[in-house]
Amino acid sequence: MTAHTATREQVIARDPGLSATFRSEWTKLTTVRTTYILAGLGFLLSVGMTALIALATGTTWEDWSETDQANFDPVVFGIVGSIFGSCLFIVIGALAFASEYSSGMIRLTFTATPKRGRVLAAKVLVIALFTGILGTVTTVVMYVTGQAVLGAYDMPTVGLGESDALRTVIGMSVTAPFFPILGLALAVLLRSTAGSITSVLVLYFAPSMFGGLLPRWWQDNVLTWTPSYVVDSLTLGHVDSSPYLDEPLAVVGVVAWLTIAIGAAYLALTRRDA
Amino acid sequence: MIEVNEVTKRYGNTVAVDRLSFVVKPGIVTGFLGPNGAGKSTTMRMILGLDHPTSGSIKVNGRAYRDIPAPMREVGALLDARAIQGNRTARQHLRWLAQAGGIPTSRVDEVLHLVGLAEVANRKVGGFSLGMSQRLGIAAALLGDPGVLLFDEPVNGLDPEGIVWVRTLFKRLAAEGRTILVSSHLMSEMQETADHVVVIGRGRLIADMPVHELTARASGGQVRVTSPRAADLKPLIENAGGTIAASTDGSLMVSGLTAPQVGEIAAANGIVLHELTPQRATLEAAFMELTRDSVEYHAGDQAPQPVTSNGGNA
Numbered sequence A: 001m002t003a004h005t006a007t008r009e010q011v012i013a014r015d016p017g018l019s020a021t022f023r024s025e026w027t028k029l030t031t032v033r034t035t036y037i038l039a040g041l042g043f044l045l046s047v048g049m050t051a052l053i054a055l056a057t058g059t060t061w062e063d064w065s066e067t068d069q070a071n072f073d074p075v076v077f078g079i080v081g082s083i084f085g086s087c088l089f090i091v092i093g094a095l096a097f098a099s100e101y102s103s104g105m106i107r108l109t110f111t112a113t114p115k116r117g118r119v120l121a122a123k124v125l126v127i128a129l130f131t132g133i134l135g136t137v138t139t140v141v142m143y144v145t146g147q148a149v150l151g152a153y154d155m156p157t158v159g160l161g162e163s164d165a166l167r168t169v170i171g172m173s174v175t176a177p178f179f180p181i182l183g184l185a186l187a188v189l190l191r192s193t194a195g196s197i198t199s200v201l202v203l204y205f206a207p208s209m210f211g212g213l214l215p216r217w218w219q220d221n222v223l224t225w226t227p228s229y230v231v232d233s234l235t236l237g238h239v240d241s242s243p244y245l246d247e248p249l250a251v252v253g254v255v256a257w258l259t260i261a262i263g264a265a266y267l268a269l270t271r272r273d274a
Numbered sequence B: 001m002i003e004v005n006e007v008t009k010r011y012g013n014t015v016a017v018d019r020l021s022f023v024v025k026p027g028i029v030t031g032f033l034g035p036n037g038a039g040k041s042t043t044m045r046m047i048l049g050l051d052h053p054t055s056g057s058i059k060v061n062g063r064a065y066r067d068i069p070a071p072m073r074e075v076g077a078l079l080d081a082r083a084i085q086g087n088r089t090a091r092q093h094l095r096w097l098a099q100a101g102g103i104p105t106s107r108v109d110e111v112l113h114l115v116g117l118a119e120v121a122n123r124k125v126g127g128f129s130l131g132m133s134q135r136l137g138i139a140a141a142l143l144g145d146p147g148v149l150l151f152d153e154p155v156n157g158l159d160p161e162g163i164v165w166v167r168t169l170f171k172r173l174a175a176e177g178r179t180i181l182v183s184s185h186l187m188s189e190m191q192e193t194a195d196h197v198v199v200i201g202r203g204r205l206i207a208d209m210p211v212h213e214l215t216a217r218a219s220g221g222q223v224r225v226t227s228p229r230a231a232d233l234k235p236l237i238e239n240a241g242g243t244i245a246a247s248t249d250g251s252l253m254v255s256g257l258t259a260p261q262v263g264e265i266a267a268a269n270g271i272v273l274h275e276l277t278p279q280r281a282t283l284e285a286a287f288m289e290l291t292r293d294s295v296e297y298h299a300g301d302q303a304p305q306p307v308t309s310n311g312g313n314a
Helices: A017-030 A033-063 A067-069 A072-076 A081-101 A106-112 A116-152 A163-175 A179-192 A193-213 A216-221 A227-237 A247-271 B040-047 B089-098 B106-114 B132-143 B160-173 B187-193 B211-218 B230-239 B258-270 B284-297
Strands: B002-011 B014-024 B029-033 B057-058 B075-078 B148-152 B178-183 B196-201 B206-211 B223-226 B243-248 B251-255 B276-277
Touching: A017 A081, A017 A116, A017 B089, A017 B132, A017 B187, A033 A072, A033 A081, A033 A116, A072 A116, A072 A163, A081 A106, A081 A116, A081 A179, A081 A193, A081 B243, A106 A116, A106 B089, A116 A163, A116 A179, A116 A247, A116 B002, A163 A179, A163 A227, A179 A193, A179 A227, A179 A247, A193 A227, A193 B223, A227 A247, B014 B057, B014 B196, B014 B206, B029 B040, B029 B160, B029 B187, B040 B057, B040 B178, B089 B106, B089 B132, B106 B132, B106 B187, B132 B148, B132 B160, B132 B251, B160 B187, B160 B251, B178 B187, B178 B206, B187 B196, B187 B211, B196 B211, B206 B284, B211 B284, B223 B230, B223 B258, B230 B251, B258 B276
Parallel strands: B029 B178, B029 B196, B075 B148, B148 B178
Antiparallel strands: B002 B014, B002 B057, B196 B206, B223 B251, B223 B276, B243 B251
16 A cells, blocks of 8 residues: 555444344335235235125025034134235245345345345344234234124124134234245245245145045144144134144144244355355 | 455356455555456455355455454445346335444435435336446445445446546545455446456456556557658667567557667667657557457466566555
8 A cells, every 4th residue: 555545444333233134124125015015905805805705604694504504603704815815915925035036136135234144034023023913903804894794694703802713813813924934935945936926825725725635644644734734723723623733733833834944044045155 | 455365166067266366455446357257246246255155265354254243334335236126216225225234324315415316316216227226336335434345347337427427436435545346347447447457367367466567568568660761760670679560651660679779779870750659558458468368268278377466566
């Protein structure tokens, strides 16, 4: 360096920490219109489809057989539309990483925060918080709407405060981030928007669509451990007749799936070039 | 200060960077030159810890990039100005970045103003021209007021006014004592901007020296002489050990002798000269000459001997 060149004192700044990464990721999620479109559409579909199915049930109720009427469970009919909204909430999770890979912005993210595990943790927390709140609001509104429609047709209803309903509504609220986080992890592994959305939706739908075709032993011992069944064991195990896990095992299942997904994503993130 | 030490990067059987070593010093603008595919972007990604070297090590301010506690406050980078999500406004884009780096968000409007994007701060960046995106990328690099700055092809897409602005900005940043590494394939631009150049070809170091030294060397020390008695001068030059590289009527291109030597020969023989000019190659010509050799190398051939400056800057 020549004598006339200015020297610059390098101040060693402190590590901004996980909270900075969390704030940054929250800003990312909440500054794109896609998030609001998916959230809004998911909410409307869940509530709307639940109301619509309740309406269809109400108008045909008098034609139902005695046995069908006896087997009717108002709790299940209070959340029946959730499947439509959940698909879109899952997409919010997958896009949190997939959109950064498709645009190439992931490199800017990792330049700002080279500790990639911290970026993953921040995204998981942001998606968990966002879809948790979204899922809770959606579930409560959907349930109350569904019961109101059923009530209007003088059909049996279960109030939100009753234990059967509480377990389902609280369970669905708490587990709302489960599939969006799986989608987020798959997006890291596949680095593709289409690939990650497709694979997480297959994971979401395939077991319940095709599981019934499996032999009984497989249904009881394998199907029950698939992602959608471990969640449903917690939220619907007490009202639905499908093969489900006991609650403690279901909790183990949920934790295991999250651990596998987040762990695999962590390994991929830290070992691969960005 | 950036220290690249014996770095090799392989993708399968392809060697993108081959035992590359160089140092980028503070206080000057260092140009990073090479033909397309030479490994410039790969090297920059490795400096930033995005790609892992197959072997070798890179230190920024004495540490690996990922060990810097607050990297945005020490290092700023513009890699690919288009690699951002288009559905955020310029201000929103810089806001998440500032938050990630632990930088006060008040800095966002400062850098937007600095790069001339204040008026479009609330426009979606997807609608930006390439030149505007480059300015946004430069704003992002400057967010943390870092002492080390890397720019990969920053003048791409800029209009002439933008190019002059970038050139002035880089020189000012260097004068403030910062370390500036700028890659480009526009040699003419580097000639105006860079004080020092690192030239690579096929992932290998070709040259690492001050710009003026590189251009002087590449000219091969030729001297242009114009004289009404050129025909008489020609044998005298050849007798003195010079060679005539080219001659048109009245004008000779001499190599092997310096301009003063040619002038003295002419004076001793009473020959009038109309022109006596040492030829200084453009950086572009120097670059072509250097990389022509590297392009001729094929896998398995001997590595080219890097040309390094033997002055006080080593």
